[in-house]
Amino acid sequence: EAQVTQNPRYLITVTGKKLTVTCSQNMNHEYMSWYRQDPGLGLRQIYYSMNVEVTDKGDVPEGYKVSRKEKRNFPLILESPSPNQTSLYFCASTPAGRGTDTQYFGPGTRLTVL
């Protein structure tokens, strides 16, 4: 089944403890991105990647890192999480980042930073 998967789905951690949220897609998509969803703020793009080894900042990249060593994986790294990064995170992929392409979203990861 074509899909985008994220792990973990739920995570509670403490301030400063490094964490990684994984994202994987099995559709051979070139374009992948990370969003955070917050009440009243909607979805905001954190980082995106046009292809392997090509990444760029979205609208709210501060405090996050990403890597794209393989086409299928696009992990989100929080080196030193803080409480303001408590949010619902979505990974998405698109065949080639063209304007007409559908974004396929993962199920979301709910992160709480204490």
Place this chain on the structure above:
Amino acid sequence: AQRVTQPEKLLSVFKGAPVELKCNYSYSGSPELFWYVQYSRQRLQLLLRHISRESIKGFTADLNKGETSFHLKKPFAQEEDSAMYYCAHGFNSGGSNYKLTFGKGTLLTVNP
């Protein structure tokens, strides 16, 4: 900066009533606009895109360049339409980079 505005955070209608979810964008070029929907406890999924001129689940959206709007409409709302709706605008941000900007979303509740 490109902007997508959804003026209504909440919209409540009765079953069978018409519904319109508003979306305005700011972009001087040819926009690429989408509506995404998120049902309770489910992932976001594409509802429709302006380039396809399609009708999905009874919803339609017309691009009005003069008013820079892409409102989502349905003539007769159903209870299963209750969800969060996001308007999104895709654009080339330089070179081959493509970004998608979302509005803040409108929570639609269809009452029985």
